[in-house]
Amino acid sequence: MSEEVVFDLIVIGAGPGGYVAAIRGAQLGMKVAVVEKRSTPGGVCLNEGCIPSKALLDSSELFSLARDKFSLHGITVDAPGLDLAKMMSRKTDVVKKLTDGITFLLKKNGITRFEGVALLKGANGTGNQQVAVALAGETALISASNVILATGSDAAGLPGIPFDGELVVSAREALSFTAVPEHLIVAGGGVIGLELGSVWRRLGARVTVIEMLPNLLPTMDRQVAEQVSRSLRKQGIQFKLGTKITGLVKNGERGTVQFDGGNGTEELICDKLLVAVGRRPVTGSAGLAALGITLTKSGRVAIDEDYQTSVPGIYAIGDLVDGPMLAHKASEEGVVCVERMSGMKSLVEYDIIPGVVYTWPEAASVGQSEEQLKEGGVACQSGRFNFAALGRARCMDESEGFVKILADQETDRVLGVHIVGPRASDLIAEAVAVMSFNGTARDIGLTCHGHPTLSEAMREAALDLHKEAIHG
């Protein structure tokens, strides 16, 4: 064991929470170390989540456009062929470029990287928190006055149907199939299930989504979720809602999934079962329990407003702590956690964190849904505009979806914006900005939007809220 190296800040986990916290710490003058078990930084987000899935979503989108839409634009091509290996290597290339970018950023900010598995060892004689980093039999000992846990989450499995990496897979494997599955069954109608289901549906797989709840995307605005559901059905994805998977019988490379939707046990044969029923915080490793770090009822790490755990000097952010498991939420918390350590009065404004679903059409929302507002007894007004009536959307031949704006009845402040439609992921940014500035529906209505753009839908929806839509 080598001599203990002392830092100001040790970040455990180099995902979107951890690496951002590390860089912010370095910017604020701290001597920072990052411990990461992967050989590349970026966590699940970059290596096996957001980025590779978007790379495949974009590739598969182009493929489906060439196959299904080109002819509508008067472009005649032979039926496009699929070189899946090349598509995957492009994805790998995208991931590599971005993880290399983060490696460079960490280096540029003078951050020391430790590859290996971290284990909290408790406070040493000087009051610093010690961390042991184990890699291939070697152990390095480092310590710092502040340690941030940013170990993220991993995929939850189905009871009785463990992951096997071949037939029963998580999102990680579903991003690297070497062949298009014949029949992909997706357990879980949440964001991950719908996105990956979309990828493989576009590339030709038969896709069935089995969801236990009666609705898809349970946290989204109902109208948005219904529109997504309609669009995906049109694309040929089949849904079995309110249905529970009860078992799996393996038969060589195939399996028979048993499920119960209220009419007794039914069966479907598949060659891949993607389990996307949620994610669990990684609290089992790193020695959290040995140190007595308290967890919440839901199994996340309990923290105070400074993100400090029950053990002074140890902090936790991202998927480990309460809130939506989103990369940008983790990054926000990373920055705020470090800034608060430095005495700044930073705050994550949890009410205005956007959420995006990269199906096509995309769905995105920020703030509260109409259902939440009703439940909270908030009197609000709603404005809506359909992309079908929008010039740019028509040009793109993307007429599904709408923008819905919810504003306080009295003050007109925007309380929620829900978009389903082309490039909703980018359009939502305007809504987040307006809400961050406590803006009103009138503010959006009075703001000039370029023509012809998709963003005009936002303005028209705001105008509609006051029954002043020009094109509504």
Place this chain on the structure above:
Amino acid sequence: MDIKIPEVGESVREALLAKWFKKNGDVVTRDEPLCEIETDKITLDLNADAAGVLTISAAEGTTLAVGTVIGAINESGTVAASPVVATAPVGVTEGTLPPTSPSVRRDMREQGIAPHQVTGSGKGGRITNEDLVTPVRETAPQTPVPPVAVIVPSVPVPPPAAPSVRSEEPPAYTSSRDERRPMTPLRKRISERLLAARQQTAMLTTFNDADLSRIKSLRSTYREHFIQRHGAPLGLMPFFVKACIEALKEFPLVNASIDGDDIVYHHYYDIGVAIGSEKGLIVPVLRDVDHLKLFEIDKAIAGFSEKIKTNRLAISDLEGGTFTISNGGVYGSMLSTPILNPPQSAVLGMHAIQDRAVVVDGQIVIRPMMYLALSYDHRIIDGREAVGFLKKVKEYIENPEELLLEG
């Protein structure tokens, strides 16, 4: 029964709801203090007008217009339904707080400023980053404001140059070394008044000292008797009030004030007397003191002290006044220059009593001495009059029998 922000003074239009002593749903009895209200002049308790169950509808720390309902007392005694205390976290739940941007919200947190403490200058009352640097002042009232009745003689007054502009941008994070807090409305008012007094008068101070031997011996001889007979402690202040009244009668300009191009002589003697409190010197006004006997003055001062302690001082107790007696001596000051309380033209500063060696009839003797300072507005009071006035006060203090015989 609704609880409202009360009328606390003629020029007071809003008040800060500083603190609730009671919780939502608490059972309160009549006259029990419910909350503390802070205006730019005083802090006072709001007491229950009836017994019953309290419902709170305005949160602590909000500034509210006079007459605003801040809660209610349900006299039938049934427990009020759901608590409706306005909470004000960030983002969409901000309700009626003025609109702000993310950077403004962070700056306000850094500087400990609550949104309602700033008047937003942007569209729809939006608080801009500039508003935090130079808070927008309320438009000045048309009628002259009655003088704020708090003076702190030895407080260093900031130079007139750009008083509310920061000298430099606060560094990114220095909270361990510096801490920024907004001034309370009371403090803000004091600072504005003190600065105005400096800038709008030709203030000058003259000094003298007085031998308090006789007053001391009078007090020790008659104190017990005085307490028994009048229930008043026979303090030092009543002697000074009396002495000043007599001197003011001889020098009426010292009791006068300037109004535009006119000099207004006051044929009454309303004297502000400094009383030390937790919140600094408070200066309630004794009315028509020339008609009061020594013990009556003493009792009136004791009454004010009690009111200050129990937060019951009314704005009307602080308004007006034709002359002020301040007392840096309560804090042990040997000598200081009191600051005027416009539109008054003069203020007498009392100080600590110290045994000093003085020459009396060619002999060096030890006497309990006090330095006296008279700050005056040189625009209407000439040096000769100021010095004469102070000498007269000295004489009466050194020979209190004369006061007693005459008054």
